[in-house]
Amino acid sequence: MRSRRRHPLLVPVLLCALAVLAARPTDITDTGGGSGNGVGAEVAQLYEDAAETAQQYEEGQRAAEKQRAEVQRLERLLDREREQIAVLNEDLGRIARAQYRSGGGLPLTAQMILAEDPEELMRGQRAVWQADLAVNNAIGKSRRAEARLAADEAKAAAAWQALERRNTELAELKQTIERKLQAARSRLQGQADASVAAGSCPGAVRLDQSGAGHTREWVAPLESYDLSSSFGSGGERWANRHTGQDFAVPVGTPVRAVGAGRVVKVACGGPFGIEVVLQHAGGYYTQYAHLASAAVDQGDRVGPGEWIGQSGSSGNSTGPHLHFEVRVTPSLGSAVDPVPWLDRRGVAL
Template identity: 40%
Template sequence: MAARTAALLCAVVLAGGLPQPGATARSRPGPTEAALPVPDRIAVLYREATAASARFEHAHRKADRQRSAVARTQRAVSRGKKRLRRQHLQLGIVARSQYQQGGWSPGTQLLTSRSPDSLLEKLRAQRQGDRAFARLLRATRTTQHRLERNSALGRTVLRRLKANEARQERAKHTVEVRLALAKRRLHRMRAARVARAVGPVTRTAPAPPAVAVPAVMPAAAPGGCAYSPPSGNRAKSARSGKQWVTPVSDYVLSAGFASSGKRWAHSHTGQDFAVPTGTPVHAVGKGTVVSTSCGDAFGNQIVIRHPGGYYTQYAHLSRIHVRRGQEVATGELIGLSGSTGNSTGPHLHFEVRVTPNMGSGVDPVRWLRERGVRV
């Protein structure tokens, strides 16, 4: 009975699949959605959360480009200010020299000349000085205009960056709200099923919702939550000098993000790395372990929070080598691959999420490649 219930819940969550990034999320279910059965309403919430996750990722990439543009304009403004100060200093030197020499008027030059040759030399020097002064003045004006243009551009890009960051925060808030509402509805639906099964007198606390990954629900691999700290010092990867790495070595990419097939109700929520059982699994970047759990469709799993607001998940593990709250370094050994939970064979299921919860995933391969990791 429990296995059939879990299978139904898993099928419910991903029944709608992944939406297009341009899809919009509503703050409240409309009349049409309110008339839907509870499983379909839960599927709508997950679709909206996935669409908001895509918007968050798009805004995040755009914000990175805008930050680079802001940095470039700030460097250009700094260089322009330094150049302008040098040119103003040169103009001051020329003006003081002209004042000390009594100006460059022909009458002054004639009175101070001892011979015609000296007068011609002074006039020639005057013309050269005039041309040099005119060039310096033009360069100063050009620098001033360029500085003003770069300053205005910097202010514009900064305004766009702040607006984009606000959109990014709104998208993340939408993800969190939709997933929280879907979780509450799953709890109520699960509790209602249990109440109908055991009768109206017995009261049981609602169990956590089943994670929607495979549609086919094979028996969970034995072993349960197997925490086993590594012997000696915590093992580090040889690649730990890098900022980001792949979660495993010597792998074959199998099921990809948003792929579909008979193993899932509609689409896949992460990237699978086909590796033998017992393969070392490493943290792709430094961060903090926010959860370790077992017993659902993901089996033994770890979720890590990274700087920048992203989370990574490592599922179907045979062993867990870290605890909640533990700080991990890039490339640090966190567990061993396996086939626990709803898995048809040994592999690592890897996700990148906007929040720690399922339903907020983004494409893991693209995410890693954007951080310089060859996958």
């Protein structure tokens, strides 16, 4: 099984993204009074919220890991600085012991009286003073560096801990959204099953199309998916051979028009459950079946990448997926393999 997943290339600055998320309401109101429109829009919104929260959580995890690495780097520098100070203190101790052994405990006047060569004594004394001064200066410099590193380490650790706390909050928010999404999916699928059983469509679930359009002429019918049953495969679920390509996705996933076209059919009964059929230039048709809702009405014109419905498991289906067909007529029985058909149009599944 192959999969294709696309992710946004531009990730918002973490703190700005977190602020936006915090300002957004997480409780979705069903404005449709329990209608399919309300639940479908709720599922679509929850999908966006879940994706946004997951993206921010992943970005937060990367930022926290980077901050943790900075803390560890500062800790290593601080350890080395402290080791240097210990070495310098040992050097200072050796100088002091050398002074004591050479009579450094006596006043300088007494040392000069007792010395056989006072000039040699003075030269040695100056060397000791210079060494003592150099070591003291080095120790002072290292102490200042140690203080700066300790302050930087404390700031980095505080930032790391703040990121970890925020990541915990994001993880909890993500779980809350996912629970709401699961419940909304169940309601949406239940309404789809009821529509199929009644053989009547409730009307288009008009989804927010912001960001749904595409600049390319042809696209895949889903943004993220796992490929499952392929064209021509056999199985007890089909009378002959499988007439399309299946995409395994959760209930409520936005389904996209693969190219510009006109809606020639929206149906809500039979083995395909809720289905949409589009007519494209060149005499080809594409079918999107087993939907949980349709976002278009017959006669609508759509562009490539425009949302035309939400995936589901309506009709003769054993689990949530999109059944996608390419046909030379709008009717069943004229299907061609959709994978090479899309590949010739620059879409590799």
